[in-house]
Amino acid sequence: MAYRNLLVSDRGAVRTITANRPDKLNALNRETLNELTLAFGQAAQDDAVRCVVLTGAGDKAFVAGADIAEMNGYTPLQGQAFSATGQQLMSRIERLGKPVIARIPGYALGGGMELAMACHLRIASEKARFGQPEINLGLIPGFGGTQRLLRLAGRGAALELCLLGKQINAERAQELGIVTQVVAPEGLDEAVQAVADQLAASAPCAAAGILDAVLQGGETGIDQGLSYETQGFALCFATEDMREGTTAFLERRNPEFKGR
Numbered sequence: 001m002a003y004r005n006l007l008v009s010d011r012g013a014v015r016t017i018t019a020n021r022p023d024k025l026n027a028l029n030r031e032t033l034n035e036l037t038l039a040f041g042q043a044a045q046d047d048a049v050r051c052v053v054l055t056g057a058g059d060k061a062f063v064a065g066a067d068i069a070e071m072n073g074y075t076p077l078q079g080q081a082f083s084a085t086g087q088q089l090m091s092r093i094e095r096l097g098k099p100v101i102a103r104i105p106g107y108a109l110g111g112g113m114e115l116a117m118a119c120h121l122r123i124a125s126e127k128a129r130f131g132q133p134e135i136n137l138g139l140i141p142g143f144g145g146t147q148r149l150l151r152l153a154g155r156g157a158a159l160e161l162c163l164l165g166k167q168i169n170a171e172r173a174q175e176l177g178i179v180t181q182v183v184a185p186e187g188l189d190e191a192v193q194a195v196a197d198q199l200a201a202s203a204p205c206a207a208a209g210i211l212d213a214v215l216q217g218g219e220t221g222i223d224q225g226l227s228y229e230t231q232g233f234a235l236c237f238a239t240e241d242m243r244e245g246t247t248a249f250l251e252r253r254n255p256e257f258k259g260r
């Protein structure tokens with residue numbers, strides 16, 4: 001499928017989706033949000049895709065936020081619809097059932113930081129900058145930022161970043177638990193590729209079970225969360241991959257997971 005604002009490519013079982021508006025620092029307009037929703041829907045349905053990398057074109061930005069020029073003319077109802085579309089996209093990514101890595105070369109601001117936080121792992125260049133600057137525009141985060149930042153980094157960091165609207169560097173973002181790994185700009189692709197390859201080679205049922213237990217189970221009480229874990233654990237016993245993983249351990253060899 002051809003997109004106007006995205007690039008999509010496959011390398012083995014790793015699909016890379018790139019927001020491709022570099023002249024606007026990959027800002028999310030309505031069309032880009034809709035295309036991302038379609039692209040993630042396709043990635044979810046394609047069994048050959050085991051891991052998704054989400055990034056932005058160029059080395060200056062991951063995504064510098066929602067498109068401010070487009071939002072400037074919105075009515076409240078359009079703002080509500082835009083927020084709902086964005087939140088649906090973020091939930092679709094978070095609940096994809098396959099690991100999603102955000103590759104962050106530069107700015108991840110506002111809706112861009114929210115997009116990165118909807119991914120499961122975040123690998124950033126030392127040059128990356130993070131922030132929720134919506135308050136400087138008379139806005140609040142509208143793509144789930146208040147909730148995901150709270151869960152990732154706690155109430156203190158969520159209030160500090162959202163109320164002060166300031167930017168933080170990648171090192172600080174890592175200290176706060178927002179970023180998984182920080183690397184030199186020239187090492188970003190190699191680092192992302194290594195993690196993506198590892199995830200793509202893992203057992204999909206196990207990866208899906210972990211995502212489900214942590215993300216869905218984690219939003220419930222401890223008993224229900226543990227029940228999510230038990231269900232996911234039990235389901236693995238129905239897979240060839242679980243037999244392969246345990247047999248490979250006993251035979252002292254590396255497992256070869258087939259996604260069955």
Ligand code: CO8
Pocket residue numbers: 023024025027028064065066067068069079080082083086107109110111112133134137139140141142143
């Ligand atoms: N929207 C639209 N255009 C943008 C955006 C954006 N968020 N960010 C950058 N651009 C454009 C600039 O307008 C400029 O375009 P042009 O060349 O046509 O003038 C181009 O990208 C390059 O940007 P700059 O010249 O500003 O580059 P600098 O290196 O000088 O600065 C910054 C880089 C610091 C990243 C700066 O561009 C900036 O501050 N951008 C805005 C960051 C921001 O405030 N993001 C939050 C937006 S609000 C949001 O995301 C809310 C999400 C929830 C929405 C809920 C819906 C209701």
